[in-house]
Amino acid sequence: MSVLIVLFVFYLIDRALDLDLGFGFLSGPGGFAIAQQWVTDYQSSDTRWDAYLVGIVNTVRLILIGIVFAMVLGTLMGLARLSSNWLVSTIASVYVETIRNIPLLIQIIFLYTAVLLQLPRISDTYSAFDIFYLNNRSLALPFFDADGSAGIWFLLVALSAVAAWAVSRSLKRREESSGSNLHPMAMSFAVFILLAAITFVITGSPLNPDAPSLMTTGVGVQNIQGGLQVTPEFAAVLLGLVIYTSSFIAEIIRGSIQALPGGQNEAAAALGLNFYQRMTLIVLPQAMRIAIPPLTNQFLNLTKNSSLAVAIAYPEMVLIGSTIINGVGHAVPMFILIWATYLAMSLLISIVMNTLNNRVQLAGR
């Protein structure tokens, strides 16, 4: 058996040696344009590696926003399934059973071709108060315009967060030793806001409100400028991922709450806690202990499912990778790179969630 395996590995290596395995092609010029960029500024004369970085940023943006929204929607749906209101729980279970049994790819293509691309053209765009726009090219919202010193300010904000954390820690320790209530949460929050505001003024207010506006160019072509513009591709993939993952998260949340002894909720009610207090102080913290490992799995699934964006040409890692391969070949190193990037993301999510898991488990005992 072992001999066979060693022979097989040698066969693979032998075949692989015939191929060009170097990563040198990544420093060549990309030669293709990427339409959707955010933060990055790639031009078609930049290197292929720069193009791939755009793909990573586009994937990460999808995953981070997707996880947050899927978690919110999934928790709401999970609680709705447990509602004492028959109508609410029935609708929530119909939602879950419908969404999770339809392939994600069909949902994404439906959202893209049948919903978002069917919105009115830009010339008859929906708009509200002249600052929100919705048409088949974009959803535009008011946002902030960052200037050059924004990077420094973000760094200072991160430092303020660290300072706030330190304040909260020392206050908590003093609170434990003295026994008087020093409001560590409120104090650290105040410190954070204060520091962020001071640094905002010092760096010369790097963020300015920026509302989108409808412009008409000389030849009568209309487009929307400024603000935060969400393309239909991004919106379709994000919505699809959020809706699909939320149906699985809803089941996890419902299952973990049902796994708690019913006495917990009843005892909390007998103590006079209202629904919101019972949920946030008694039920959800304990349910989270059970829920975190399967939730981690769902976050990993969402990460991998973000690659379905290929189907509607949202430029994430796999699409940019295969564009490069179509241009110059080098499939094996390119896929090793893509695979390693996904692995790194999965590991990062696992590490964060495992740390969270350890803290939750310890806090209770």
Added chain:
Amino acid sequence: MNAPSQLQQPQMYRVKDWMRTHLFNGTGNTILTVLVVLIAGFVLFTVIRFVFIDAEWSVVSVNKRLIFLGRYPKGEEWRLWPPLWAALGLIAAAWGTWSSLSRRDILWLLLAAVFILVFVAHGTEGLLFGGAVVLAAVLYAGVRLSGTDPTMRSRLRLAIIIGWIILLPGTIVIITAFDGVQPALWGGLMLNILLATFGIGFALPLGIALALARSSSLPVVKWFSTAIIEITRGGPLVAWLFIARFVLPAFLPDILNTDVIVNALIIVILFTGAYIAEIVRGGLQSVPPGQREAADALGLSGFNVTVFIILPQALKAVIPALVSQMISLWKDTTLFSILSFTDALGGAKAAFSQAQFVGRQKEALIFIGLIFWAGSFGMSRISRRIEKYLGVGSR
């Protein structure tokens, strides 16, 4: 004769009570109910108006062949009916020996059959499909009647299992042999069904082998299998399908290197196998170590201990997880449309790309969405039935 009126009154009270406890208990819930009724009513109204008035279902009826068979050559359809008859018959027989149909099941199945006969299969196809349904019903009834005797029942079960094992290779032979249809021309929903069944059929043994290898005491075997499982699970299926197209041909020996669809199928089997391996490994770990020790003490060989003592208990414990892996494979077969195969989703996309069906994406996608939903939902129901039968939840 006044019994009905006496019965009716408590009924009225019951409805009122039910509504009071389930919909209008408290101000908050009453407001919630009214709000939800308004929203749900609006959604339901929109859906019904779409399905019966606004929708133009001709995009589906005209392109039925494209959605169900893709580019499958005309005149070769007869090859598909024997496997379909055999599969439906085996499902009915299996259902009859292991479980029974409740009234609700019969209602749902009848509804599905009527839906297919009214909207999908007409003429000869309708007759052939109707025949399959009748065959399934007859087999189910026959198995129910004859299966009361325990020895007869165990023989029937053995026959059904052998039938399933023959069905997979048999289907390939019927479709491809004697100047048949090569895999490159398979398409439509038929491709999805074949990919899912072959995927699970080959991935299950592969997954079990990988799981056993991972818990082996030989370091080379153990590390190799761990590497395969973890590397495969590291990347998304889309990336693996691209690898099937761009990379795999360089690594395969020429005999296997015939067709992109075969390459993609190999990758799908590897991918599903890796996930199944982790599920089975969980099952292996759930078997108490005393089982192996006891079997060793009885003098069973290592092979016999694994096959007859450990694996049955391990697999039984993970059946629900295996079925949900099957469901996710069934849904993942749509990813083949990304590699521009004409599976059901590819067929639907081709259908609404035609000039006369521009703007009919909703109808085409809802139709195939419904098909995939029915498959997944049905499998999850069957999984729940198996769980109940094996008593997995109640141990």
